[in-house]
Amino acid sequence: MSLMTFLDNGQQSYSHNPMNVKAEPNNQMFNPYQPLYTNGSNGQVPIPTIPVMDQNYFHTIDGAQIQQQQQAQQQQQIQLQQQQQQQQAQVIQQQQLEQQAQQQQQQQQQQQIEQQQIQLQQQQQQIEQQQQQLQQAQVIQAQQLQAQQQQHQQQQQQQQQQQTDITLQQQQQQQQQQQLPVQTSQTTQQIVPQPQAVSNGTSSTNNNHHSSAPLPEHLLINTPYGNVLQPHQQIINECLKLHLAQKEQLEKMKIVQKQVLAVPQKETFHMLDNEQNTLKKQIDAEITSLQQIDQTFVLSPPEIRNVIFLLHELTIQSIQLELYHEELQLLVRPQTPPPTIAALVVIEQPFPMVITKCKPLEDDPVVVQLLSGTRTELQMMSKVRATMVVENQQGSKTSSSPKTIETEMVSMDETQRLAKYHLKFLNGTRKNPVTLKFGMQVQVAGGTPVNIESPPSSPFIVITNECQYEESDGTLLKKDSFGNNNEIPWASYANKLQRHFLRATRQDFMKPTRYLSRHELVYIHHQFFGGKPLISQAAFDSFWVWFGKGLQKLRYQRHVCSMWQSGLIYGFISRQSVEEALRNEEQGTFLIRFSERHAGHFAVGYRVDDPDPEKRIRHYLVKADDTAGAKKTLPDFLSECPLFNKILQLTIDVQTAEPRLRNFPKDVVLEPYYSKRETLPATNGYDSLPTIIQ
Numbered sequence: 001m002s003l004m005t006f007l008d009n010g011q012q013s014y015s016h017n018p019m020n021v022k023a024e025p026n027n028q029m030f031n032p033y034q035p036l037y038t039n040g041s042n043g044q045v046p047i048p049t050i051p052v053m054d055q056n057y058f059h060t061i062d063g064a065q066i067q068q069q070q071q072a073q074q075q076q077q078i079q080l081q082q083q084q085q086q087q088q089a090q091v092i093q094q095q096q097l098e099q100q101a102q103q104q105q106q107q108q109q110q111q112q113i114e115q116q117q118i119q120l121q122q123q124q125q126q127i128e129q130q131q132q133q134l135q136q137a138q139v140i141q142a143q144q145l146q147a148q149q150q151q152h153q154q155q156q157q158q159q160q161q162q163q164t165d166i167t168l169q170q171q172q173q174q175q176q177q178q179q180l181p182v183q184t185s186q187t188t189q190q191i192v193p194q195p196q197a198v199s200n201g202t203s204s205t206n207n208n209h210h211s212s213a214p215l216p217e218h219l220l221i222n223t224p225y226g227n228v229l230q231p232h233q234q235i236i237n238e239c240l241k242l243h244l245a246q247k248e249q250l251e252k253m254k255i256v257q258k259q260v261l262a263v264p265q266k267e268t269f270h271m272l273d274n275e276q277n278t279l280k281k282q283i284d285a286e287i288t289s290l291q292q293i294d295q296t297f298v299l300s301p302p303e304i305r306n307v308i309f310l311l312h313e314l315t316i317q318s319i320q321l322e323l324y325h326e327e328l329q330l331l332v333r334p335q336t337p338p339p340t341i342a343a344l345v346v347i348e349q350p351f352p353m354v355i356t357k358c359k360p361l362e363d364d365p366v367v368v369q370l371l372s373g374t375r376t377e378l379q380m381m382s383k384v385r386a387t388m389v390v391e392n393q394q395g396s397k398t399s400s401s402p403k404t405i406e407t408e409m410v411s412m413d414e415t416q417r418l419a420k421y422h423l424k425f426l427n428g429t430r431k432n433p434v435t436l437k438f439g440m441q442v443q444v445a446g447g448t449p450v451n452i453e454s455p456p457s458s459p460f461i462v463i464t465n466e467c468q469y470e471e472s473d474g475t476l477l478k479k480d481s482f483g484n485n486n487e488i489p490w491a492s493y494a495n496k497l498q499r500h501f502l503r504a505t506r507q508d509f510m511k512p513t514r515y516l517s518r519h520e521l522v523y524i525h526h527q528f529f530g531g532k533p534l535i536s537q538a539a540f541d542s543f544w545v546w547f548g549k550g551l552q553k554l555r556y557q558r559h560v561c562s563m564w565q566s567g568l569i570y571g572f573i574s575r576q577s578v579e580e581a582l583r584n585e586e587q588g589t590f591l592i593r594f595s596e597r598h599a600g601h602f603a604v605g606y607r608v609d610d611p612d613p614e615k616r617i618r619h620y621l622v623k624a625d626d627t628a629g630a631k632k633t634l635p636d637f638l639s640e641c642p643l644f645n646k647i648l649q650l651t652i653d654v655q656t657a658e659p660r661l662r663n664f665p666k667d668v669v670l671e672p673y674y675s676k677r678e679t680l681p682a683t684n685g686y687d688s689l690p691t692i693i694q
Contacts, residue, residue: 106265109256113271116249120278123242127285130235134292137231232297239286239310246317249279250324257324257374264331276325283318287311295492298521301502304495305509312347319343320371327373340444341373344384344454346436347418351458352476353503354469360406360424368438368454370417380443383409384419389456390434403427412440428464431472433479435459466556470548473500478540487534494521504555505564513565517652519659520572527574527596549600558633559673567650568592568669569602578605579617581648581661588645589663590638595621602634606644635673638666 229237253275260268290307293299299307320343327341350364368384388404406424413419419438435456443449459479461472481496482488498516499509507513516524525531528543550571554561563569569592570578578591582605590606602622610616626637638644646663647670653660 102263105259106268109259109268110271112252112256113268113275116252116275117271117278119245120275120282123245123282124278124285126238127242127282127289130238131285131289133231134235134289134296137296230297232293232299233303235289235293236303236306236310239290239314240306242282242286243310243313243317246279246283250317250320253279253324254374257328260328261331261375269328269331273325273328276321276328280318280321280325283314283321287314287318290314294495295489298491298494298518299498301498301507301509301512301515304499307495308499316345316347316369316371319345323371323373327375337447338444340442340447340450340452341376342378342442342450342452343371344438344440344452345369345371346438346454346457349457351460352480352500353460354472354476355425355460355462356466357425357428357462357464360422362422366421366423366436366457368412368419368421370412370440370442370452372417377445378442379445380441380449381412381414382441383411384438384440385409386421386423387437387439388425388429388434389437390429390432425462427462428468429462431461431463431468431475433459433461433475466552469555470552473504473551474544474548476500477544478537481540482537487536490525490529490533490535493535493540494525497521497524501551504551505561506555507565514567514652516572517659518657523572523574546596546599550594553600557627559635563592563634563673566669568647570648570650575603575605575619578619581605582607582617585648585663586646588643589648590644590646590666591648591661592634604638604644608643633673633675635670636675638670639674 253272256268256272260272290311294307323341323343326339330338345368346366347369348365348367350361350366353364355361366386370381372378386405386408404425404427406426407421410419410421435458437456438454439451441449441451459476461476463469463472477496477500480500481493498521501516502509502512507515524543524547528546529535529539532539554564560569564571571592571594573581573591573593575593575596578593581591582589585607587607587609590604593603593605595601595603598621604620604622606618606620607616608618622634622637626632627634638647644666647666648661648663649669651660651662652658
């Protein structure tokens with residue numbers, strides 16, 4: 001029995017006594033409760049024996065004090081309840097504030113995603129418009145190509161007709177000479193055709209060494225070039241803008257995806273997923289457009305460089321986007337343990353190219369970058385290893401020996417995640433194309449080490465001697481142009497040829513000194529490929545037998561490349577066109593070209609004074625003996641020939657891109673190239689030999 005119950009019972013029994021009562025031990029104090037302990041027969045149950053309590057156990061109790069204590073306890077309970085209510089209210093208020101902040105953040109993210117989707121839709125519309133323009137441009141290009149072929153045929157017919165007319169006139173002239181010998185000089189002047197254009201109102205046959213006249217009309221390309229931006233140029237520029245915008249979009253996507261992975265939201269997840277899918281389609285469309293441009297249009301060197309750059313950069317953006325998408329999908333398809341979301345890519349490379357053994361690529365480094373997801377934390381990164389992969393004749397791939405590359409292992413910058421190689425190859429590849437693969441080991445926090453490997457680089461060949469260059473570069477050009485195709489469009493091949501030509505002549509793509517101009521590409525197209533729209537591998541092989549030897553000479557023979565770039569060597573021009581260019585020049589004027597029948601040899605067309613017009617233009621094949629030895633160069637040979645007085649130098653008009661020829665005294669322009677030789681003093685009693693030119 002509790003103390004309170006005991007007190008209540010005591011107050012009920014002695015309510016008439018207001019004094020304090022001292023409880024005494026009494027064995028009968030529980031008698032009032034005895035009726036409760038009865039059985040069904042009204043018998044009483046024995047009361048349990050209660051031990052005698054100590055008299056000092058009880059003490060005097062003040063009822064008012066107890067009531068005060070009860071009130072104090074109630075007030076404390078009320079205060080505790082109020083505090084609990086306040087705490088609950090604060091928690092509810094904090095939750096409401098957090099919910100409001102999350103809602104505002106979600107609304108902002110949703111607005112950003114909606115804006116990005118609108119931008120993507122606009123960009124998609126622009127791409128569709130560009131594709132339509134490209135298709136229209138392709139049709140126009142095909143029509144122009146057909147028109148050029150027809151015009152070329154007409155020009156050939158006209159030339160044949162003109163040649164026939166000249167022959168008839170010559171026959172008439174001979175008859176008139178027999179009858180009127182006094183009028184020979186006047187008749188000769190009538191037979192020789194006048195130049196199509198005259199510079200500064202004077203004839204090109206005057207003594208002014210800087211006179212200028214345009215080349216014959218059939219050497220030009222009748223295409224709408226000039227200051228007007230062509231459709232394919234507009235598409236390239238638009239792709240450059242889209243590339244920069246997509247780069248910023250990927251950075252913003254990285255921030256949003258981090259937030260989504262930290263606090264998953266269904267709506268934000270779907271919006272981000274849709275954005276990534278849309279961006280992937282857009283990048284694929286841009287790559288397709290650029291590939292179509294490369295296959296449809298003959299591009300300038302800066303355009304070729306931009307197309308190559310964009311195709312490479314868009315491919316890297318596509319890989320980064322795939323990593324983000326793979327990471328985002330882990331929210332709906334989690335994996336245990338989580339995968340290592342990372343990729344190794346080559347972001348800079350000079351390939352395809354021919355490399356000389358033991359010559360370091362100081363100015364052309366290979367740069368490798370490690371890409372990863374938005375929340376990929378790497379706690380370990382090994383060094384990057386470069387491995388050369390050789391493709392044998394059966395098509396299988398085997399790794400080369402470890403010492404083929406001087407420095408195989410390079411540390412990666414952990415901040416930028418870049419590794420830079422200045423490669424130096426210690427052995428040749430036996431004129432076989434090879435590629436490079438880069439690999440490293442990474443480990444995410446809480447995971448196991450994983451090996452990752454880059455896609456292969458573009459192909460290259462390491463040569464041990466310069467005589468291997470011709471065949472090696474032809475192998476690379478064929479592989480780069482055709483791949484697994486038997487035929488490719490002419491435009492695609494011309495662009496690849498231009499790229500390899502600039503590399504062979506050591507020129508800058510963005511600011512080349514002299515590249516293959518349009519009239520030279522037209523000459524190559526019609527002379528060696530019959531003007532066909534498709535180029536076969538067999539036709540390429542036949543062409544390279546001739547072109548490769550000339551390219552070898554341009555790259556390695558002393559002074560030749562410099563003379564080419566300055567226009568002192570015309571190079572790619574037909575024999576007939578040389579005769580037309582020299583027909584109205586003065587005696588001793590000459591022009592240097594590549595011989596069409598003798599691959600790798602120069603031919604010099606020059607004008608002599610002959611009464612027979614058919615014999616005024618002559619051609620000399622420069623033999624190996626003419627430039628034999630290290631101290632006998634092509635300029636030295638030209639300086640020793642008295643029949644060669646003025647050289648025709650080629651220039652390209654910047655505005656119209658038309659070729660023009662200017663004549664200069666040979667000693668004025670060739671003097672810097674002459675070899676410095678020790679002259680012997682005059683010796684009496686000896687005669688000098690005359691120089692004979694066939």
